[in-house]
Amino acid sequence: MKRFLLFLPLLIALVVGIVLFAGIGKDPTRLESALVGKPVPEFILKDLHNPETMLDQSLFQGQVTLLNVWGTWCPACKDEHDDLMWLAEEKGVNIIGLNYKDNREDALVWLDRLGDPYRKTIYDPRGTLGFDLGVYGAPETFVIDANGMVRFRHVGVVNETVWEQTLLPVINDVQGNG
């Protein structure tokens, strides 16, 4: 019994060490979306390009979509824009934009100057859909399956590495199942 007690500190140190080691390298700012496995929230918002056209959640029916949340006030969105253009033009990815807490004039100038990778852009100046999606920092990119279900959320910039290592596997998986 006494002998065993001598090893107790070592045992405790080992357990604590293993628990703490498991946390190393995890990025605490990456949160899994609460919407994974749930449908895209209901919304009725204007189209950025045609203010008379109303868009709703049926936009996501029929094919796998990337929903990219962006705003002209967001510097990182500018960083990823070329990569989104590349995805849309070279890879033929179906991307829907969510213009988040922005104003129409700035957004249109931005798309005019940098190119428009989006099949459609939802105009959400008050951030209501963004809030329902749990968006806490642009840019964010959601993978949405052909039934309008949220399957994945990536927080941060999309680039070639993120596309190949993170988004593409999820999309392949979604297409395989759907």
Place this chain on the structure above:
Amino acid sequence: MVRIIFLVLALLLPGVAAADVADVYDFSDRAQEQRYQNLIAELRCPKCQNQNIADSNAPISKDMRAVVYRMMKDGASNEEIIESLVGRFGEFVRYKPELDSRTFLLWATPAIAVFGGLLVVAGVVIRSRRAGPESPALSAEEKARVDKMLADEDKPS
């Protein structure tokens, strides 16, 4: 004329005061305001992760405060308000997580620590009680030595 100036100043003043804080909400009574303060103090900001939404100036916290206020006005219960935010932002926004299989250890740790401490204290007490009468701090031989040493000390050298 003076009256008009006072009137204008009186009208301007609330605007100045309101500009100081991020957002100003009206409450029907103190209890409601306290309830709002408690709610925003236990909700965590997803952007600035070690702050609650009461302290955070992040735009998302502002939006979350607005939703808490609006839902309160609409008569939602605390549970409903928290659930609706958890449904959007995940369990992460709770500073007080629900008790379930994943958070069990988290909640149980204080109890386990106290219980463990009590066990140790009880062990020490029981052992010293048991050992007490049979083995005094010094054996007879040691006691004799101590007495001798003390007696030597008293002698003037």
